[in-house]
Amino acid sequence: MNAPSQPIPQEDTPKSGKMLSAMVGLGLLCALLIVSIYEGTSERRAFLKAEALEKAIFQVIPNTKKMEPMLIENGTLIPFDQKKQGLTRIYVGYNDEGNMSGYALECSGQGYADIIKILIGYDPKTETVVGFHVLESKETPGLGDKIEKDENFLANFIALDVSWDKEKKQLNNAVITVKNGEKNHPWEIDGITGATISSRAIGKIINDSMEKVNQ
Incomplete structure (x- = not known):
């Protein structure tokens, strides 16, 4: 059962x-x-x-004691206005005597890992980039992040030629990054060995941003 x-x-x-x-x-x-x-x-x-x-x-602007944010409209500096969209913001630096010491310009572009944001100092009298600082970067540690601290690379931005043609329409020479040790002209950036893409990105960012300054 x-x-x-x-x-x-x-x-x-x-x-x-x-x-x-x-x-x-x-x-x-x-x-x-x-x-x-x-x-x-x-x-x-x-x-x-x-x-x-x-x-x-x-x-990035040597001898600056005071700064003022402004906008670029049709190649002319105008007072900063939060309501005005689509215009390039620029920071005007002044020395102890109240004379203009240069401009600071925020720039950004694609790097190896992500968008790189930088700040450059510009001297309108000599038409050169006189300062450089990385604001945001996610480049590869030990390689791409050398754009922030490599002394030889940073030396490129003591007097980088970004001079304009007579009509102020375009740069006399495009800013380009060359292989390390092959810099022959003042508008060239001596690149970083092992960080080719990152250092080339800086050249392109600066070149593209400077071309927008007079627009």
Whole structure:
């Protein structure tokens, strides 16, 4: 005689549902917490970013004691206006005597890993780039990030030729990056061995940005 069959235990559906609900609720709570922390620190991050930019401006324009943000419209400097969109922002530096010491210009372009954001100092009297600072970069550590600290590379920006033609329509010579040790002209950038793409990107960023200055 066969033994009576035992009933098959059923899943505790209500219990599983409660666990799933708890996990979803915990996930939402974590997401809200992350958003709250991000929004709560946004003002602080914006302040630090602005502070770093201001410090960099004084670094890339020699002998600057005061600076003023302005806009470029049709090749002419106009007072900065937040409402005016699509215009190039430029920072005008002044020395102790109140005379203009140069301009600082934010530039950006594609690097090897991501967008590279830089700040360059420009002397309109000599038509040269006289300062360089990397604002944001995600280039490869030990290779591409040498654009921020390699002394030989940074020496390119003491007097990089970005002079204009007589009509002020275009540069006399395009800024280009050459292989390390092959720089022969003042508008060339001596590249970094092992960081070819990153150093070439800097040349292109500067060239493209300077061409926009007089537009």
